[in-house]
Amino acid sequence: MNVRQTILDREGHSFPGATYTEVVLAPAYDNQKYVLLDPMIAIHKAHLIMLVEQSLLTREQAAHIMRAIQALDLTQIQETPYDGNFEDLFFLVESQIMQQTGEIGGSLHLARSRNDMGVAMYRLTLREKLLTTLRSICTFLQTLLDTADNHVDTVMLGYTHTQQAQPMTFAHYLTAVFDSVSRDFKRFQAAYVTCNCSPLGAAALTTSGFPISRSRVAELLGFNGLVENSYDAIGGADYLGEAATTLQLSFLGLGRFVQDLLLWSTQEFSAIRVADPYVQISSIMPQKRNPVSLEHIRSLSSSGVGTSTTVLHMLHNTPFGDIVDTEDDLQPHLWHSLKLSEQIHRLLGVVVGTLEVNKEVLLERARRSFATITELADTLVREKNIPFRSAHSIASAVVKKALSRQLDASQVTSDLVDEVAQTVVGHSLNISSELVARAMDPVHFVEIRTLPGGPAPSEMQRALAERRKSLQNALTWLDTQTEHLRTSSKNLNEITREWSQY
Template sequence: MTEKQTWSQRFESSLHPAIALFNASINFDIALIEYDLTGSQAHAQMLAHTGIISPEEGEQLVTGLEQIRQEYRQGKFHPGVDAEDVHFAVERRLTEIVGDVGKKLHTARSRNDQVGTDTRLYLRDQIQQIKSQLREFQTVLVDIAEQHVETLIPGYTHLQRAQPLSLAHHLLAYFQMAQRDWERLGDVYRRVNISPLGCGALAGTTFPIDRHYAAELLNFDSVYANSLDGVSDRDFAIEFLCAASLIMVHLSRLAEEVILWSTEEFRFVTLKDSCATGSSIMPQKKNPDVPELVRGKTGRVFGHLQAMLVIMKGLPLAYNKDLQEDKEGLFDSVNTVKACLEAMTILLKEGLEFRTQRLAEAVTEDFSNATDVADYLAARGVPFREAYNLVGKVVKTTIAAGKLLKDLKLEEWQELHPAFTADIYEAISPRQVVAARNSYGGTGFAQVKKALLAAHAQIAEQ
């Protein structure tokens, strides 16, 4: 039999052991303990500030809660299933430490607004940590990009060779994705940083509390204006899961490219031993486990977002036990995003090397300069659509002859159109093809250098 819970005298017997286990959340919400202690200390200070309890009692509660914090950090506080959840575990231990005054902590508070406060404090902290990781990820991208402004890489659409690019430009595309992620988390943070403490179970409280004072102690920007909304709102968690899912989308896209680039078919990068594994039976293999795991873990974060949406879609006001299910997916998503950001940052910084000679060869073995032939003619007065069709025919006949555009003789160019002169060869060289795309945000070397300066400024932003 489990110990009888601290419910009212309405209950005559304890929970069935299996139901007690089913009902308990202590195995996972123990992750909130530091935040529960912080929130409880602020609540105790508010109770004393408003005269609901004496200053001496408030000090006892704050000191006792701090002792529990130290016990937890030292591994001396590890409540079991009989505590049901972290909130009861803390309150029970507090009463053991300070006596009956510990029973006053829950005055003017419900577990409903308490868990909402804890979760927001937790997520607020995690968002800041993830934003810091995103900056580290961006810094590595910029560091590599600065080394490869004039390294060329084939650019693709539909996974078909399209136009050559500066490798730095390619990497900075991921920088911009991460920048949106960083900014998006800042937007989410604003809606996380609202205090539900004092909303009570659903209707507020009869005690003369000061919600704004408690919120200020906890560095919340504001308080919920409606008590029903305060205890039942999980929009902030859904928004975070959306933002986390987009971070994973971006990491997964980069992971997929690294996987492709490391194949024998592409050979654009070499994986270093520190970030690759081998095969159990094929000694020649070097597997891209890091990007494959990132690609795979993306799905679990998506799943947690979908689960949270489904949990919320049919809940009547206000609090329902269904909301206990918000935590495991949220915790796992936080841990997954942080682990994947760390792994991909290490992979980029230490785990792969771009094969510049292979990349230089790759941009010379296709027709990705065909658009530049059309642009060449258009710049000389030929209507672009006419030039486009002419170049399409040139590509077709050149492929049939087993040649590339660079292999055509000047006479052949001039037979196609008299506007061609000897400078066509420079115009269609891969380096010039890239350099010429100097429009704002383009892959031209001058634009990429400006983009790098802008990236440094964004990284410096707090």
């Protein structure tokens, strides 16, 4: 049997083969026509304007081509299935332009390649998706601040190694989350800065012998600079890796936060209650209020880690140059991850912003807990001038003695402290009942933690005010970038309309 002939008879004897079309070309085309078509058209316009300004085409020639670009039916293109008549979206669009302009339409491709065009389209697409995600992060950060504002005095237990550690406040916890997410913002911001550089003019990989202006095209498209080295422009993929790594860290951080919220919403903890719009019921157990919105956020965050990891794996051990591994097969994974990130931040924001916090239960739990015992040791150091390690030993023994007598922290007395001190240091300390009660009070514990970063209400008010300023700075930067792109797009479209009427 002639296997080769059998396969060719089934697949076809010319490009594209049936299975190649099914697995690669058609899916890539579908992504291109919906996601990359607008960036492609913008690149056509900017490149054409530059060619005229550099006297490489006449204004009359360019006007003819520009009218053809403007006449493209983008909706019709998006509705066109892949049929193999053209290798990809670029050649389809070029063909439609040349159908209206004749041979001169081919001059639009002067001094450029699909290599630099492709990377530029990916960068234009990625920067928009990064800005959308950054906007969603800012909204989430604002919700964290607003919620924290309402809980500066909400005393709760902090945990280390999943065990009761020391009293803090819900505001203190949320501010820690805010700071973590703020670092995510800065990483996304850095990824945007890296992304928003133009590869155009690199052509295939060595630029061109024609006197084009790379900087003018970058300006028209709203890029903030160039990927200067032309080989790096078409071969570098770290802008993708930077975004993927940032996504990974962000998803991981959100997942850890959600894990706490899920634990605290259990009946055993009874610390928080997820609002009705974000819970679901059981089909058989009438009492259930399942906070599945948080479960979905956790699982989707894990999914996002996997999808962004796929981006990095697809880059791994690829040649440093123009290669399909960084293109049509990879890009949708990054786009999906960014969309997921934007959605998760929005959903988590509305869940957090509508939480009911059981302040009374949290405070009572803190009062009964021995999480304040560090302050008893500190009080002995301050009031009785004994070394901390001795004070620590006394405090530790107080906990053991109290537990053996089934006492909670609120029931610790000065007599119990003296009884333990006799055993540990050989004499009573004669500490007053008022000092012991104050040392064991979680509200007092929090109030005196006024050092920078501490949970004291006074310190939290300062910290929240600083973070409002930092968030405003982030929003100002975001607005500036958004406005820059809007202005660039408006300018490009105004020149396009003017030239189309020439």
